[in-house]
Amino acid sequence: MWSLTGDEHKVGRSRCDRPTFFVRVSISSGASSSKPRTTGHGSSTPARSWNRSGRPNVQSIHPGRIDRVITDAWARKNSGVGHYNHGDVVLRRSRRGLAVTWVQATRVVRDDEYGLLLWLPVGSGFGCRADDQGQATREEPIDVVVARPLVAGEWKDNSVLIWNPAGAAHSLWWFFHAKRFTGWYVNLEIRGPRWSDGQRCGIDVADMGLDVVVDPDRTWCWKDEDDFAAFTDAPGYWTAAQAVAARAEGRSVIALAEEGRFPFDGTYCDFVPDPTWSLPELPTGWDLPPT
Numbered sequence: 331m332w333s334l335t336g337d338e339h340k341v342g343r344s345r346c347d348r349p350t351f352f353v354r355v356s357i358s359s360g361a362s363s364s365k366p367r368t369t370g371h372g373s374s375t376p377a378r379s380w381n382r383s384g385r386p387n388v389q390s391i392h393p394g395r396i397d398r399v400i401t402d403a404w405a406r407k408n409s410g411v412g413h414y415n416h417g418d419v420v421l422r423r424s425r426r427g428l429a430v431t432w433v434q435a436t437r438v439v440r441d442d443e444y445g446l447l448l449w450l451p452v453g454s455g456f457g458c459r460a461d462d463q464g465q466a467t468r469e470e471p472i473d474v475v476v477a478r479p480l481v482a483g484e485w486k487d488n489s490v491l492i493w494n495p496a497g498a499a500h501s502l503w504w505f506f507h508a509k510r511f512t513g514w515y516v517n518l519e520i521r522g523p524r525w526s527d528g529q530r531c532g533i534d535v536a537d538m539g540l541d542v543v544v545d546p547d548r549t550w551c552w553k554d555e556d557d558f559a560a561f562t563d564a565p566g567y568w569t570a571a572q573a574v575a576a577r578a579e580g581r582s583v584i585a586l587a588e589e590g591r592f593p594f595d596g597t598y599c600d601f602v603p604d605p606t607w608s609l610p611e612l613p614t615g616w617d618l619p620p621t
């Protein structure tokens with residue numbers, strides 16, 4: 331098991347304690363005075379769950395293995411999708427089993443044999459599971475997570491370029507605040523194949539809980555180690571073996587940062603999106619489970 335070197339204490343420790351710098355979202359809910367976004371079902375109320383009782387059917391979305399984003403029947407049925415086109419709206423979904431927990435509406439910058447590059451500007455459609463106060467939740471027991479409704483909102487604060495390198499167990503995020511590059515973020519994850527159900531398309535990931543924050547000067551720190559430890563071997567989360575693999579993946583990306591190699595070589599730090607693009611929105615049925 332990788333042990334901490336102490337390097338993470340040199341840099342911006344507070345930045346690594348909580349994910350608020352990128353997951354602060356504006357959730358439209360009944361508790362909010364702002365006008366709710368529609369959910370894609372023509373409703374102006376919080377996103378409804380998908381069974382008749384208005385609650386998610388926990389039984390049918392039992393998480394099982396975290397890597398079922400790759401292995402389950404839904405993934406096999408809907409995969410085999412070719413590369414997306416420049417400008418396509420693609421949903422980047424986080425899943426726990428068949429339960430979708432996050433949805434980011436993005437636009438495709440490029441997509442080829444090297445990977446998929448997505449643009450998530452401030453104001454993009456964003457959905458997540460939220461508590462009664464409309465707050466997005468952190469890692470929690472899976473039955474707690476899936477009992478909360480998926481609620482539509484919009485992405486706030488930082489625009490993000492998300493690189494999903496082919497075959498890797500992470501995504502690499504460039505953060506921009508007011509068009510200025512502010513740092514990288516390594517999201518350790520297990521990624522499923524590109525999918526399309528005929529009306530929506532996207533990629534699904536199972537987040538591994540552990541992340542790496544890399545500042546513009548390429549100093550870095552691990553992030554969310556407490557959750558990572560707490561949920562190792564918890565039902566619906568990662569196994570101890572997968573945790574070791576995620577740590578190793580993180581170390582390999584950290585090595586690139588320390589050496590100043592791509593993607594930490596300045597590439598895309600001056601990224602400017604296609605000026606003809608409108609904000610990507612959540613399409614109808616964005617909150618449907620992958621069944």
Ligand SMILES: [Mg+2]
Nearest residue numbers: 517537539541
């Ligand atoms: Mg993460």
